[in-house]
Amino acid sequence: MTNYATTSAGYGAATTGQDALLLAARVLLGAIFVQSGFGKLMALGGFIAGMESQGVPMAAIVAPIGALVEAFGGLAIVLGAWTRLAALLVAVFTVAATLIAHRYWEAAPDAAKMQQIQFMKNLAIIGGFLSLVASGGGRFSVDGWLSRR
Numbered sequence: 001m002t003n004y005a006t007t008s009a010g011y012g013a014a015t016t017g018q019d020a021l022l023l024a025a026r027v028l029l030g031a032i033f034v035q036s037g038f039g040k041l042m043a044l045g046g047f048i049a050g051m052e053s054q055g056v057p058m059a060a061i062v063a064p065i066g067a068l069v070e071a072f073g074g075l076a077i078v079l080g081a082w083t084r085l086a087a088l089l090v091a092v093f094t095v096a097a098t099l100i101a102h103r104y105w106e107a108a109p110d111a112a113k114m115q116q117i118q119f120m121k122n123l124a125i126i127g128g129f130l131s132l133v134a135s136g137g138g139r140f141s142v143d144g145w146l147s148r149r
Contacts, residue, residue, distance in 0.1 A: 027078055080142050
């Protein structure tokens with residue numbers, strides 16, 4: 001019995017499919033962070049005020065760093081540049097953002113369910129980033145291009 005995944009033709013097809021899925025995963029995961037991060041950078045005062053209202057210490061320092069990680073980390077993920085590092089940094093950002101903004105256990109009863117949904121959504125996103133930390137960006141990425149040079 002032939003195992004097509006181990007033949008050169010079968011392996012190439014499987015790898016191409018995997019690389020295409022990694023590209024899709026990177027774009028789908030990273031796009032929201034690019035949009036949100038650059039939005040925060042363009043309205044940094046409001047982002048800082050929002051963090052201060054949630055009791056974040058040193059919000060004037062933490063907010064710009066978070067917005068930069070979110071925007072440029074998301075862009076790096078979309079492009080597949082420094083994928084593992086970018087995915088790890090944005091995962092850490094997402095953990096922090098989740099613990100700051102989606103504490104459903106402290107929310108008013110009418111908001112608790114929505115905050116729980118947002119909390120669980122962020123856990124899924126973190127899982128996607130950890131998958132990219134493990135796999136890298138794939139062949140259809142800046143990292144993949146650089147490794148072939």
